[in-house]
Amino acid sequence: MAAKKKVAKKKTVRAKKEAPKNAFYAQSGGVTAVINASACGVIETARKNKNKIGKVYAGRNGIIGALTEDLIDTSKESAASIKALRHTPSGAFGSCRFKLKSLEQNKREYERLIEVFEAHNIGYFFYNGGGDSADTCYKVSQLSKEMGYPIQAIHVPKTVDNDLPITDNCPGFGSVAKYIAVSTREASFDVASMAKTSTKVFVVEVMGRHAGWIAAAGGLASTDDTPIPIIILFPEIEFDQEKFIARVDSMVKKHGYCTVVVSEGVHWPDGRFLAESGLKDAFGHSQLGGAATVIANMVQSELGLKNHWAVADYLQRAARHIASKTDVNMAYAMGKAAVQFALKGHNSIMPTVDRISNKPFKWKVGMAPLSKVANVEKMMPNNFITNDGFSITKACRTYLEPLIKGEDYPPYKDGLPKYVRLKNIGVPKKLKKFVI
């Protein structure tokens, strides 16, 4: 016992002497089925490089954890728990919706970040998020230059919206795409069985307020060997009620049924979302319905066709049980690459997925400067939507198909997936309280 204690003491002394910089990691924005796989990649890779990276401190609730000095000591988690992050959806450390203002507008917040980083010897900043988070990460990456604090800030791409530029796709998207493609196929089989005497139209509302990436994934449900009559309503295309109703009518006449995949962002020519179309409750209060409700009611009133509708909402982005293996692998690889790039001295960059070929699908890890990522939204290419505005093109299919490939099932216990909950033990605070 005594000998052991001595060794431990010795180690501590040495650690203090050569102490490598610690890393800060946080999750930001809407979480996904695989953002924790990126966390797993970051932490496991950092643990393999203990001579260069000390501890990984996770921000409790994203950047807020950094501002409030609410840091989680991930070294308190077992290797098994960190490994289990790979198959656990949601954000294990808590996420946030919080965008740093510019240095000019809120210098106080940046000074606070530096104060916290200094107090905890943080030299690496890994931020895992989408477009807004890339902006935050970019601002942090400028701290070295602007305020003389040496930090390497690296953005780890994540968003179901698939709207980050340069990277081939965003981890998180592939799994939502797979969920929507699988669910659309399953529900279409269902409505086809019912169509003779009952439901003829099935409507499913999917995420994607600005870009139709997720809606497009619904189109994958129909393949050459399993064709399905699907109408997609993209946010990129102004909603034309007459044309839409005519299409439903002709599809049902031809196939006996059809499925409508409607993006939450579908809007009228004047810009109003379908979901905001003036529903009022008994007291005259405006109510927010969903786009699916509006479409379903329209199909009923215009064509008299019995229909059913679903709104997938969080179910789609949390559905780790049907995650895409490709997506999980990419999410992990992005986390791993972020640490490796940091160790090579990079700052202000984001690892990317670079597609090499479609058939066979090959990709490699690339790198993009954050200056070209922050605040840039990648829209669907025009040639991904058919001319009639209701379907995906072959080019779109070629792009999407590899992203949903492969299954990566979580372990189960008693019929339920075994998702890990970390201990999330806080790092003792050293500073005064900070009010955001």
Add this chain to the structure above:
Amino acid sequence: MAAKKKVAKKKTVRAKKEAPKNAFYAQSGGVTAVINASACGVIETARKNKNKIGKVYAGRNGIIGALTEDLIDTSKESAASIKALRHTPSGAFGSCRFKLKSLEQNKREYERLIEVFEAHNIGYFFYNGGGDSADTCYKVSQLSKEMGYPIQAIHVPKTVDNDLPITDNCPGFGSVAKYIAVSTREASFDVASMAKTSTKVFVVEVMGRHAGWIAAAGGLASTDDTPIPIIILFPEIEFDQEKFIARVDSMVKKHGYCTVVVSEGVHWPDGRFLAESGLKDAFGHSQLGGAATVIANMVQSELGLKNHWAVADYLQRAARHIASKTDVNMAYAMGKAAVQFALKGHNSIMPTVDRISNKPFKWKVGMAPLSKVANVEKMMPNNFITNDGFSITKACRTYLEPLIKGEDYPPYKDGLPKYVRLKNIGVPKKLKKFVI
């Protein structure tokens, strides 16, 4: 070649001489993720008993196929296709919502059934459905007695509503229960990550207009090792807005977030469904929203809590990708038992799942007389809902848990489940047209 032909001819002659009776099989009511597994059980078992059962003719769209002489020759399907039914959701032969009237009210339909059965040498009638279908099957089973036509009618239990009596549970329910339990757990993890700065309440609407079986399954998402703050709104409990809002408030204050599982059948004390609560569009037309929308808007207006809501609808009952292995096995076993019971000479019965023990979970195939099944609805026992009306009891959990156990993944191709579509080749018609 010549020799072969001779043998074939000989066989035909013999078949004609001893021709065993053919079987009629049909699917009825709302389809499920595993009703085709029952079809698989029926057809595979019949194929193993070709000396006693000739061909299995499936009704195109349920009993309608029998009335209109629209029969499908399942012998034209390969063994591989029939086997694939086991992992394919929906109703492969088409389903229907059609209830036969009583013999007194519509003798013409029964005479037609006999006409079709005679024309196609049908002596076995297998009907795969829920409560209404059990009634139809029961009426057919009386044809021997009432109209002198020898037929053995056997009901194969199926319904996501889990409301058939006598049987421990109904195939189809276990898989929906698993889907809801898994999805509720996943979405709860999601909202927990977001709660600090964004969504605090997640609402998911599930099926079950009269009984809260499916809503109860949402409660399974929370276990001792993974507790989750869940509020269940059962159709069995009159909705009390004040009490509900107070519960949400206290849960969010205590845990930071909560999940609400609301049955589509939840209603006000006066009987009105929440989903019908007077929503009107811009033109003053009544609109049917969902119960989830109403609950979400209520949480927003009463507590000012940001929330998200989902409506699972067909996605839940079609979700073969996350079917319960227990459920799939039971569905197959019910189909197999139906044929075996028929071969033993039974009529007017339904195979049942008889639970022997909970831990370890053991069950066997039993048998119930259709007279005691038709038009009897099994409600949730009172002791399955906690006194406050918002949760499931230990007794409920003990009942539900085994039903969601085990995974039974379908095969995949290019990221999508490979579900079979049968050729569904029609049997040549012999009779005049019949108008329903």
